[in-house]
Amino acid sequence: MPPATRSTFARLAATFCLAASAVLAGAPAANAEPQLDAFIRSFKPTALKAGVSSATYDRAFRNVSYDSEAIEKFGRQLEFKLSIANYVDTQVSDTRISRGQDALKQYGPVLNRIERQYGVDKYSVLAVWGMETNYGATMGGHNVIAAISTLACCAHRRNDFYRKELLAALKILEAGHVTPENMIGSWAGAMGQTQFMPTNFNPYAADGDGDGKRDIWNSVPDALASTANFLRKHGWQPGQSWGREAPGGNFKPAGPNGPTFATTANYRVIKRYNNADSYALAVAHLSDRIKGAGPFVTPWPNHSPPLDEAGRFELQTHLARLGYDVGEPDGKIGPATRQAITDWQKKQGLSPDGYASVSLLRKMKTSR
Known part of the structure; x- marks a missing residue:
């Protein structure tokens, strides 16, 4: 095939793939609002049967509209994947390390108290906070009810998953933990400073500031205590690190020529927060860097370093x-x-x- 023809074919193929992705992601925009409205009406009996009052339900959906960004990102969430080397470099940046060390100074007494109470390393708690929302700076900006109901209604897969999350979110509103307007999260419905899905709120959210509430949106102590509680209840071993870089370790994410790590059970607990080695290693490394450790000793193979x-x-x-x-x-x-x-x-x-x-x-x- 001549070069010009190959170029034209590539452009047409890319255009077709993007169009197909848009269709597969969910309902076309023209049909979205009526479809969402119908879903909201049909889901109400399920919510009422689960103990959500009619008043709470109606208030939750007041002014809610189709979240097109949630559908768009849902449709392409697996499209771009960084290598584990690129991911760790990107996430464990100098800025994120520095901000974590500043947060350690600002919330030191809170973190020390949480570490004593839950037995979870304070640096790991900080690192999860940093990874999830850049220490509270980027909580997502989506109305959680709008995002989850859009996905429950109109995404092309995992609708049952998002219906369960929607019901859990409505129960959080019913209990008065937050108002619908302040229930802010990611496009996928992960909420607050450390990005809890609604179904994780009731079993793991904790009152870290002693005011009798569990406010993972506005209370840093609550958010950090909730993360520590989640990790502890998933098996965190007090007094044990996540692991370390070590020749002859049990974990070689980039193969035999890259860095090797000896991991503990706590590394696997971090994966309960997000079941990806790239995420868990980034949290682990960020926790060490906040503590004052340096970069990995062994370089990643065939890896272009990040820009200064x-x-x-x-x-x-x-x-x-x-x-x-x-x-x-x-x-x-x-x-x-x-x-x-x-x-x-x-x-x-x-x-x-x-x-x-x-x-x-x-x-x-x-x-x-």
């Missing part, structure tokens, strides 16, 4: 010149910059992982 601050600034400047909306270049890789990187990688026919690496900047500078 000057490189990130240069990357953003290049993206802005190419017409991508990254805001004012500031050397910080946020959602807008990652999306711009992903879009540029797609255009170039590269793996769209959104990772700001040395090799990416080199390719961008030499591409036409």
Whole structure:
């Protein structure tokens, strides 16, 4: 096939895949609102039977509309996958380490009390907080009832899962823990500062500040205590670390030529929060870095290192010149910059992982 024909074919294939993804993600936009309205009416008897009052139900859905972003992200949630090396580099950034150390100073007494009460290492609790919402800075901004009801109604799979989460969310409202307007979370319905799904709230949310409430949205002590309680009830072993980098360890996430780790049962407990080795290793490494440890000794094989601050600034400047909306270049890789990187990688026919690496900047500078 001639190069020009291959290029045209690739563009057509990409367009078709994007269109197919949009259809598979959920209800088309034209039919979305009526479908959601019908679902809200049909789900009410189930909620009332489970103990949710009619008044709570009606208030929960007042002004709720179809969450198109939830459907869009649900449809592509498995589309871009960072390698474990890229993921750890991206998540355990200098900024996140520094903010974790600042949070340790600010909430030291709270964290010490939580560590004594639950037996969970305070650095691990901090690291989960940092990973989930960047220490409370990015809780998601979605109305949880709108996001979950949209997914329960209109996503192309896992509807039963989201119906259970919706019912749990309504019970949280019925109990008065939070108002519908303040029940903020991610597009998938993970709530508050440490991103609890609604079904995890009742068994694991804890009162960390002693006011008799469990407010994982506005109370940092409640959010941190809830995380510690979750980890403890899933088998955290007090006085034991997650593990360490060690030759001859039992965990080789990048194969025999990469770093090797000797992990403990607590590493597996971290995976109960998010069942992915990339996530668990990032939490574990972030906890160590907040504590003052250095980077891994053994480098990742065939891995392009992340950009330093000057490189990130240069990357953003290049993206802005190419017409991508990254805001004012500031050397910080946020959602807008990652999306711009992903879009540029797609255009170039590269793996769209959104990772700001040395090799990416080199390719961008030499591409036409």
